[in-house]
Amino acid sequence: MTSSVTDLVDDKPAAQGLPDQTGAQRAPVLTHVQGTPNATVPLHDISVEGLSKTFGDTAIFSDVNFRLLRGEAVALVGANGTGKSTLLRCLLGLIPASGGTVEVLGHRITGARARDLRHLRARTGLVAQKHNLVPRLSVLSNVIHGLLGAHSGPRFWSQSFAPPTARAAAMQALTQVGLAHLADRRADRLSGGQSQRVAIARALVANPQVLIADEPCASLDPAAGEEVMALFFKLVREQGVTVVFTSHHIDHALDYGDRVIGLAEGRLALDATAASLTSTDLRGLYD
Numbered sequence: 001m002t003s004s005v006t007d008l009v010d011d012k013p014a015a016q017g018l019p020d021q022t023g024a025q026r027a028p029v030l031t032h033v034q035g036t037p038n039a040t041v042p043l044h045d046i047s048v049e050g051l052s053k054t055f056g057d058t059a060i061f062s063d064v065n066f067r068l069l070r071g072e073a074v075a076l077v078g079a080n081g082t083g084k085s086t087l088l089r090c091l092l093g094l095i096p097a098s099g100g101t102v103e104v105l106g107h108r109i110t111g112a113r114a115r116d117l118r119h120l121r122a123r124t125g126l127v128a129q130k131h132n133l134v135p136r137l138s139v140l141s142n143v144i145h146g147l148l149g150a151h152s153g154p155r156f157w158s159q160s161f162a163p164p165t166a167r168a169a170a171m172q173a174l175t176q177v178g179l180a181h182l183a184d185r186r187a188d189r190l191s192g193g194q195s196q197r198v199a200i201a202r203a204l205v206a207n208p209q210v211l212i213a214d215e216p217c218a219s220l221d222p223a224a225g226e227e228v229m230a231l232f233f234k235l236v237r238e239q240g241v242t243v244v245f246t247s248h249h250i251d252h253a254l255d256y257g258d259r260v261i262g263l264a265e266g267r268l269a270l271d272a273t274a275a276s277l278t279s280t281d282l283r284g285l286y287d
């Protein structure tokens with residue numbers, strides 16, 4: 001559908017329509033559609049239809065359907081092993097779906113060629129449970145690697161060779177996460193919380209429109225985890241990024257998500273606004 005988009009009316013989250021984490025309402029972003037000059041429809045950054053995934057003979061989930069509006073933050077919840085990480089990997093095309101379709105930013109992910117996926121990865125980002133920094137390289141070089149989706153080549157592997165514009169962008173991202181003073185430190189000399197902040201800077205440096213975060217604070221102690229979540233969502237809200245995140249913390253899903261979707265018994269068992277849910281509703285998914 002979005003391949004026929006011709007004119008984006010407003011690409012920032014506005015102030016009405018969808019609830020944000022403070023309970024305020026934000027409007028869905030509207031777009032004109034080619035051939036229907038007077039029509040406006042909400043712009044979906046992610047559309048999932050009839051998605052299923054099996055590993056061998058084991059069905060992980062089937063018939064999953066949801067759409068995410070631009071700027072929306074959606075928490076994906078469910079008990080261990082229900083397929084949350086698998087679903088996130090299908091969204092990014094990191095593993096093939098077994099059935100159904102995924103569209104991200106108007107591009108079909110399911111069945112796409114590797115070259116097209118590479119192009120799209122320049123506009124998407126991933127924050128994983130394990131930050132996956134290159135341990136022997138500097139913090140700055142690791143953040144510069146976040147630009148590799150948009151550019152490639154040896155010039156982007158090390159801060160010494162990267163163009164000044166790339167270094168400046170990476171320094172700005174480090175400043176946003178409060179770690180500019182550690183730019184030259186080796187990544188393996190950081191604390192867990194600092195590493196995860198660097199991973200966030202790396203994910204945000206290329207100004208992605210869509211971010212996937214798989215338990216971004218799972219490896220951190222509760223205090224550091226709270227700090228990282230608050231920082232992450234402050235930045236993505238400021239930048240109007242569309243986010244899908246998983247968390248085992250029910251409070252995080254309700255505090256940071258506009259919407260919560262839940263997997264149980266191989267199905268999408270929940271899709272509701274965070275404002276309409278209580279922690280008891282979510283606990284039911286873990287029984």
Ligand SMILES: Nc1ncnc2c1ncn2[C@@H]1O[C@H](COP(=O)(O)OP(=O)(O)OP(=O)(O)O)[C@@H](O)[C@H]1O
Nearest residue numbers: 055056060078079080081082083084085086087248
């Ligand atoms: N590559 C794979 N091959 C076979 N089975 C897999 C593979 N990846 C995941 N699985 C299985 O798929 C199921 C869902 O795994 P997944 O990691 O997506 O669950 P999850 O909901 O993210 O779990 P958790 O909350 O523990 O992180 C699990 O039973 C897992 O063992």
